[in-house]
Amino acid sequence: MSPATEGAPNSGRSDSRHAALDSLMRAAQQGDRRAYHALLEEVALRMRRLVTARAPWLGQADVEDIVQDVLLSLHMARATWDPARPFMPWIAAIARNRLTDHARRYKRKQAFDAAASDLAEVFSTTPGQTHAEGVVNLISVRRAMSDLSPGERRAFEMVRLREMSLADAAERDNTTVGAIKVAVHRASRKLKRAINRDGEEGK
Amino acid sequence: MKTEALIDALARDAGPVRVLPPALWRVWGWLLIALSFAAAMVWAIGPRDDLADRLAEARFLFEQGAALATAIVGALAALKLTMPDAARVWRWLPAIPGAAWLGTLGLGCLRDWAQMGPAGLRITPDPECFVYIALIGSLPLLALILMLRKGAPLRPSWTLALAALAAAAIGSFALRLFHTQDAALMVLVWQVGAVALIAAIAALCGRSVLRWPGVAT
Numbered sequence: 001m002s003p004a005t006e007g008a009p010n011s012g013r014s015d016s017r018h019a020a021l022d023s024l025m026r027a028a029q030q031g032d033r034r035a036y037h038a039l040l041e042e043v044a045l046r047m048r049r050l051v052t053a054r055a056p057w058l059g060q061a062d063v064e065d066i067v068q069d070v071l072l073s074l075h076m077a078r079a080t081w082d083p084a085r086p087f088m089p090w091i092a093a094i095a096r097n098r099l100t101d102h103a104r105r106y107k108r109k110q111a112f113d114a115a116a117s118d119l120a121e122v123f124s125t126t127p128g129q130t131h132a133e134g135v136v137n138l139i140s141v142r143r144a145m146s147d148l149s150p151g152e153r154r155a156f157e158m159v160r161l162r163e164m165s166l167a168d169a170a171e172r173d174n175t176t177v178g179a180i181k182v183a184v185h186r187a188s189r190k191l192k193r194a195i196n197r198d199g200e201e202g203k
Numbered sequence: 204m205k206t207e208a209l210i211d212a213l214a215r216d217a218g219p220v221r222v223l224p225p226a227l228w229r230v231w232g233w234l235l236i237a238l239s240f241a242a243a244m245v246w247a248i249g250p251r252d253d254l255a256d257r258l259a260e261a262r263f264l265f266e267q268g269a270a271l272a273t274a275i276v277g278a279l280a281a282l283k284l285t286m287p288d289a290a291r292v293w294r295w296l297p298a299i300p301g302a303a304w305l306g307t308l309g310l311g312c313l314r315d316w317a318q319m320g321p322a323g324l325r326i327t328p329d330p331e332c333f334v335y336i337a338l339i340g341s342l343p344l345l346a347l348i349l350m351l352r353k354g355a356p357l358r359p360s361w362t363l364a365l366a367a368l369a370a371a372a373i374g375s376f377a378l379r380l381f382h383t384q385d386a387a388l389m390v391l392v393w394q395v396g397a398v399a400l401i402a403a404i405a406a407l408c409g410r411s412v413l414r415w416p417g418v419a420t
Binding site: 040044064069075080085091 | 204205206209210211213214215216217218219220221222223225285286287288353354355357415416
């Protein structure tokens with residue numbers, strides 16, 4: 001296995017992932033097909049999670065269309081990445097661009113843009129961030145979501161992402177408004193911590 | 204196609220890639236092509252008789268310098284816009300030399316008016332400016348489009364408009380070397396107008412010339 005693929009995703013902790021993606025892309029540019037395969041898989045995984053979080057109403061086939069377009073675009077543009085610079089802002093700019101292209105096809109674009117900007121606002125502690133950084137933050141949020149307990153995740157998705165009322169969410173989950181409130185609060189706290197952690201890694 | 208199959212196919216297809224050189228280097232390469240073509244056209248058509256006199260005039264040099272700067276910064280900005288991690292401010296930077304170009308011609312209008320009165324501000328039809336600018340700008344535009352297609356079509360309309368602005372500014376720069384027309388208002392209307400029109404047409408064609416692969420396009 002080449003040095004680049006040793007740090008492959010899924011094997012390391014999240015704090016080594018940004019650097020791992022950089023080295024995978026560097027190896028891919030030099031013709032390492034295995035590194036490129038691992039990189040594409042990682043980008044697909046992140047994009048799938050991000051898109052599902054941003055547009056929970058999208059069907060699986062539509063989500064895969066977006067994921068595949070991002071992969072094709074990465075492939076087409078791979079000579080434009082300067083190996084001396086970080087990979088994340090580069091892929092986030094491409095992903096944001098493709099998401100915008102796809103958003104034009106859906107009527108619920110605005111509702112979804114609002115949810116996305118709400119998310120960035122709720123979870124980002126970095127002032128004056130760019131939209132691209134927001135997308136990177138969303139990717140971090142999506143990753144952090146997997147650390148929540150099933151109850152917390154469900155409550156958070158219903159109240160914050162789908163904008164259901166506390167009462168509706170409680171009824172759907174067969175529980176009390178108080179319990180939903182606590183679960184959302186706990187989930188927010190965990191996600192904020194995760195964002196802070198990722199933000200510090202990037203520095 | 205399943206995403207896994209696409210990943211397999213892309214990875215199989217991927218050989219080593221040559222990382223694109225910085226936009227600043229590539230723009231000099233483009234400028235060499237553009238100016239060589241423009242010089243050949245000026246030579247073929249025949250430079251104006253009073254070129255030596257004009258080249259001794261500060262006003263002419265300022266106007267030509269601003270046109271050339273607009274071409275260079277426009278081409279550089281177009282190339283930058285195809286790099287995903289370039290700063291967004293690039294799309295506006297050609298406005299600086301562009302404003303200088305308009306400014307020198309605007310001052311020229313004032314001076315013409317002061318020297319000749321209303322006669323200095325007469326507008327007569329001069330449509331051949333458009334034809335010459337389009338003709339001289341054609342090869343530089345084609346060369347720039349080929350360079351841009353190696354990048355990422357993130358903002359196709361802006362990118363192509365800036366590319367056309369750069370190419371047409373080269374056309375206008377060359378036109379002044381053989382076309383005996385120095386009335387500032389005439390240059391502003393017919394030459395700068397032609398450049399703006401060409402850039403606007405290019406903006407409309409952006410999405411069909413520069414596009415991503417995939418289902419959304």
